[in-house]
Amino acid sequence: MADRTYRAAPPDALRVEPLGDLTLIFDRRSTQTHIVVSPMPEILAAMGADGCNAAAVAARLAAAFDLGDVDGAQALVAERLVELAELGLVVPV
Incomplete structure (x- = not known):
């Protein structure tokens, strides 16, 4: 299977709030709050503004x-x- 390329949401679209071992991510576009754990926030931060695949993020x-x-x-x-x-x-993408 090919390593698919993804683009992260624009930084101003998300509000990321660490809460102990959990991280809350509020998506202003959908008005949904997602509760995630590591490595989700780290992956989003590592993606930056450009489209990238799993190899680049890793x-x-x-x-x-x-x-x-x-x-x-x-x-x-x-x-x-x-x-x-x-x-x-x-x-x-």
């Missing part, structure tokens, strides 16, 4: 958090990107 997270296994992280990130798309927080 590489950015690996650099930011000094992860050793980028290939294993890529599979996890790909799964989380699908979940973020289902929530409407990222869109496939």
Whole structure:
């Protein structure tokens, strides 16, 4: 399966509030609040404004958090990107 490219919601569309181990993400466009845990907020932050795929996000997270296994992280990130798309927080491009 190809590594699909996604684009994160514009930063001004989301209000991200950490709350202990949970993070609340209010989507101003849909007026829905999503309750997520790590690594969802970190993935959104690593995506930036450009469209990117799981490999790019995994590489950015690996650099930011000094992860050793980028290939294993890529599979996890790909799964989380699908979940973020289902929530409407990222869109496939």
